[in-house]
Amino acid sequence: MNVGHPEIDADHRYLIHLINTVELVLRFPENPEHMKLAFDELEHYAAEHFAREEKIQISWGYSHYDEHQQEHRRLLESLSLLRRMMEKAMAETSPPADALREHSGYVTDFLRKWLVDHVMKTDLKMIDLFKGRKVF
Ligand SMILES: [Fe+2]
Known part of the structure; x- marks a missing residue:
């Protein structure tokens, strides 16, 4: 998944880590507040990464x-939509942790596809930009 720019590649690895964290929280939702914290961090870092x-x-x-910038905007919107969907499901479910368990598979698939599709189909087009050139 490397595009050949150390900063971008390190960001992508960290985003994978943050998605793994969301997945863990969904699988073991002892405290639903953890979902908010994990999503906060993912949304915050994704926005920071896209800007970088x-x-x-x-x-x-x-x-x-x-077109790349437009895709980043759409990705942030879909992430925010997913978060709102989860918050609504938690508000309507008692106990809220059951909503996390129930939607865990969907959210996990969505987030993996969300990042991997963008990196593989769009970010990797940058490879030629950095190939054979001194990045730092
Ligand atoms: Fe990108």
Whole structure:
């Protein structure tokens, strides 16, 4: 999944770690508050990462910057929608942890696809941008 830029690749690895954390919380929802914390961190870091990646694209004169930026926006919107869906399910379920267990499979599949699809289909197009050039 490496695009060849150390900062971007490190961010992607950290995003995988954050998704794994959400998955763990969903599988073992002892405290539903943990879901909010895990999602907070994922949403916050995803926004930070996308901004960082876009900045790198601008400084390297990336030709697909506009469509890439639009995709980042859509990804953040879908993440926020997923979070709202989970919060609604928790508010309507007693105990709320049951909602986390019930939707665990869906959320896990969604998040893995959310990140992997973007990295594999869109981010990897940046490989040529960094190939054979001194990144740092
Ligand atoms: Fe990206």
